[in-house]
Amino acid sequence: MTNLKPVAAQKAEPGGSSPLAAYPLLRSLALYRTIPVLFTATFALFCVIHLSLALQQWLVGRALDAVNSGKAATRLADGTIDFSVAWHWTALLVGLAAGRGVLQYISGMCSIRASQALLSTLRERILVQVQTLHLGYHWQHGMGEMITRTTRDADKLRDALVAFWRQTVETALVVTAAMGLLFWYDPLLGLVPFLLTLLGFWIFVRQTDTLVVLDRNVSDAYDQVNQDLSEGIGGVRVIKSFRLEQGRIRKFRGHVGFFLDQSRHALAWCSSRIPIPQAVVALGHVWIMGYGAHLVAAGKLGVGELVSALLIATTLVFRVETVGRVMRIFADARASAARIWDLLDQQPAIVGGSEALPEGALGFRLDAVRLLAPGGETAILDDCSMILEPGRIVALVGATGSGKSSLAALLPRLADVSGGAVSIGSEAIGWHDVRGLDLSGLRRRVHVVPQDIFLFSDTLAANLRAAAPEADDSALVEALRLAGAGELLERLPDGLETRIGDRGVTLSGGQRQRLCLARALLAAPDILVLDDATSALDAVTERTVLRNIRALRAAHGGPMTVLLITSKLSSVLLADRSAVLANGRIAAAGRHEDLLLDPLYRDLLGIDRAAA
Structure with a gap:
């Protein structure tokens, strides 16, 4: 038997061991590696567009100087006016503006394509990670939280990754070009606006931490809204049955109100703080107007150059205003990026091995299995041992909360033992510890039909083919017949192509159970665990289904092994043997007739002593 250390006992290495772990937003920039061509093209376009801005403003100053000096339009000897210079400047400025406009359109389209590509990549990674993580993580984190992180x-x-261009690339290029032009006109003319711009950016950076905290508060409140909404939709039957509508509405209204309060608080803080850096940078206008006028009077600066300098200062103010909006986006995204990377950095607690199960009929064996509840304090199973030989049907009974479903989850490794071992195989082909087996192969051959029935909001055929994607319609019909759902197919308006609604809401409980059974039988697993999966079936249908299962051969040629977790006497009577789970272990096992002497067994099945 393979002796492996339980994966659950291994200490997961935090994904935060990366040097950039403390900077989740910077880590996210690595997503641009998925679109190298689009990234390069967008970067090049931004460089050309914003470096040409300084050229455009410099040409505006030169054109104004030409007008001021009388060179733009000259009177000829015959009395006519020569506008050739004016037309030259007009054509040059219009051509440059039109060229920049075309490039801005192209860069905008590239930016949109990049943003959608990044979003698709990000959501795909989140979905893959959510599907990879063990069930314990999903129990600890609600559906609302997962939806919030994905949406x-x-x-x-x-938005932050797209705004990255406007924050780092655009701003750096615009400030560099604008300051370069001002310093070229006069070093002192550019020094004061430069210092004021640095001061404005420093104030923005100082405000970022507060913005992150505010956004985290808003996100937590939004999680509650999503969680409450998910529960309200998923539990609509319970809500209606117990007439809880008004209470749920009040609770949801409270969560929405708290979310709005947090959002208003964040918005009010931003509205009162963000304009401060803009006012600081705008003081550069005063300096350029005063000192620039002095330079014009001294003949060191032309009027057109002064106008160009003022245009540059206006550009800086608008740029800082944009930076203010983008900084808030960045602050929001820092909190969101931290939450996303916290999810993506989670290490799966269950990792498959490389061993493949050999061909042949399979059973399972539990050797002194110990399983702890989430948190690692209470033992669900303790020193639990059991053997189920291939081809047998064994009924497992136990009190509510005794750990029957937890035991079932161990076989396909939906959960891992804290001690002992779970093995799959037989005496003929040997026993193989599930921790060393390839997960995909294991779960193809060991299938659990859980007590919480789930059907996808899709067609009947699509739900069945989840177990066997290549199955043809005749195989689907046969699986429905084996599960006692043949007449259901005849009642559906569109047959196999009938959409059955969210989680099978259009079907009864018994119909949903039979469809789930049909889906499991279509996969023809070697080991089938029915976790209270026949509770909604009448005795006749249940007997028919179990008889069909007994006659069914597994995909690998051997008889199907069935663990029937139940509390129904009619189900137990159809099994070869029975086992009693109590106090975390198998307290008794044997034929039904022999176990009737056990008072616990009789109590669990509701059999009085006289009847026994």
């Missing part, structure tokens, strides 16, 4: 947080991070 709102991903959108905010996408």
Whole structure:
């Protein structure tokens, strides 16, 4: 038997060991590696567009100087006016503006394509990670939190990655070009606006930490809204059955109100703080106007150059205003990026091995299995041992909360033992510890039909083919017949192509159970665990289904092994043997007739002593 250390006992290495772990927004920039061509093209376009801005403003100053000096339009000897210079400057400025406009359109389209590509990549990674993580992580984190990270947080991070161009590339290029032109006119003319711009950016940076805290508060409040909404939709039957509508509405209204309060607080803080850096940078206008007028009077600066300098100062103010909006996006995205990377950095607690199960009929064996509840304090199973030989049907009974479903989850490694071992195989082909087996191969051959029935909001055929994507229609019909759902197919308006609604809401409980059974039988697993999966079936249908299962051969040629977790006497009577789970271990096992002497067994099945 393979002796492996339980994966659950291994200490997961935090994904935050990366040098950039403390900077989740910077880590996110690595996503641009997925679109290298688009990234390079967009970067080049931004460089050309914003470096040409200084050229455009310099040409405006030169054109104004030509007008001021009378060179733009000259009177000829015959009395006519020569506008050739004026037309020259006009054509040059219009051509440059038109060229920049075309490039801005192209860069905008590239930026949009890049943003959508980044968002698709990000959401795909989140979905893959969510599907990879063990069930314990999903139990600890609600559906609302997962939805928030996939939607709102991903959108905010996408916006920040796109705004990255306007924050780092555009701003750096615009400030460099503008300051370079001012310093070229006169070093002192550019020094004061430069210092004021640095001061404005420093104030923005100082405000970022507060913005991050505010956005985290808003995100947490939004999680509550999403969680409450998910529960309200998923539990609509319970809500209606117990007439809880008004209470749920009040609770949801409270969560929405708290979210709005947090959003208003964040918005009010931003509205009162963000304009401060803009006012600081705008003081550069005063300096350029005063000192620039002095230079014009001294003949060191032309009027057109002064106008150009003022245009540059206006550009800086608008740039800082844009930076203010983008900084808030960045602050929001820092919190969102941290939440996303916290999810993406989670190490799967269950990792498959490389061993493949040999061909042949399979059973399973539990050797002194110990399983702890989430948190690692209470033992669900303790020193639990059991053997189920291939081809047998064994009924497992136990009190509510005794750990029957937890035991079932160990076989396909939906959960891992804290001690002992779970093995798959037989005496003929040997026993193989599930921790050394390839997960995909293991779960193809060991299938659990859980007590919480789930059907996708899709067609009947698509739900069945989840177990066997290549199955043809005749195989689907046969699986429905084996599960006692043949007449259901005849009642559906569009047959196999009938859409069955969200989680099978259009079907009864018994119909949903039979469809889930049909889906499991279509996969023809070697080991089938029915975790209270026949509770909604009547005795006749249940007997028919179990008889069909007993006659069914597994995909690998051997008889199908069935663990029937149940509390129904009618189900137990159809099994070869029975086992009793109590106090975390198998307390008794044997034929039904022999176990009737056990008072616990009789109590669990509701059999009085006289009847026994």
